[in-house]
Amino acid sequence: MVQATSFLLVLFLTLGAHGLPAKKCSLTGRWVNDLGSNMTIESVNANGVFAGSYHTAVTATSNEIKVSPLQGSQQKGYNQKGQPTFGFTVNWSFSDSITVFTGQCFVDDDGKEVLKTMWLLRSRVENIKSDWKATRVGNNVFTRL
Numbered sequence: 001m002v003q004a005t006s007f008l009l010v011l012f013l014t015l016g017a018h019g020l021p022a023k024k025c026s027l028t029g030r031w032v033n034d035l036g037s038n039m040t041i042e043s044v045n046a047n048g049v050f051a052g053s054y055h056t057a058v059t060a061t062s063n064e065i066k067v068s069p070l071q072g073s074q075q076k077g078y079n080q081k082g083q084p085t086f087g088f089t090v091n092w093s094f095s096d097s098i099t100v101f102t103g104q105c106f107v108d109d110d111g112k113e114v115l116k117t118m119w120l121l122r123s124r125v126e127n128i129k130s131d132w133k134a135t136r137v138g139n140n141v142f143t144r145l
């Protein structure tokens with residue numbers, strides 16, 4: 001009896017330390033970022049390709065904001081360990097701009113999924129002399145809705 005209890009205790013401790021699979025981060029679903037923008041990512045296919053929609057809370061223009069399509073790709077290859085890197089492009093349907101996001105899907109210390117991203121927002125400018133002011137850079141943190 002004592003032996004059996006000891007065995008179970010050792011098994012429990014071993015599994016607790018190493019045996020249980022770590023929670024994976026999945027891009028699929030609905031997300032909100034620190035600006036209040038909402039994003040939906042449809043299913044990620046076997047090659048890591050995905051599509052979705054983006055409803056930004058802010059705009060650099062005076063145009064009326066509209067939901068815009070996004071297309072992206074997630075790394076499926078070597079050693080992602082359930083926290084994959086990804087990138088996606090939002091082709092704004094209400095402006096002449098394009099934004100590219102790059103990031104990684106993490107599981108934080110509380111077991112919650114979080115997308116840490118950086119982005120480049122390219123605005124259209126009238127001529128090449130204005131190119132220097134055409135690109136904004138920033139970061140966004142997304143949590144699951």
Ligand code: BTN
Pocket residue numbers: 033035037056057058059060061092095096097099119121138140
């Ligand atoms: C535009 O203003 O021309 C299009 C909308 C840009 C919204 C930007 S993209 C980066 C940042 N993150 C967001 O969620 N919205 C802004």
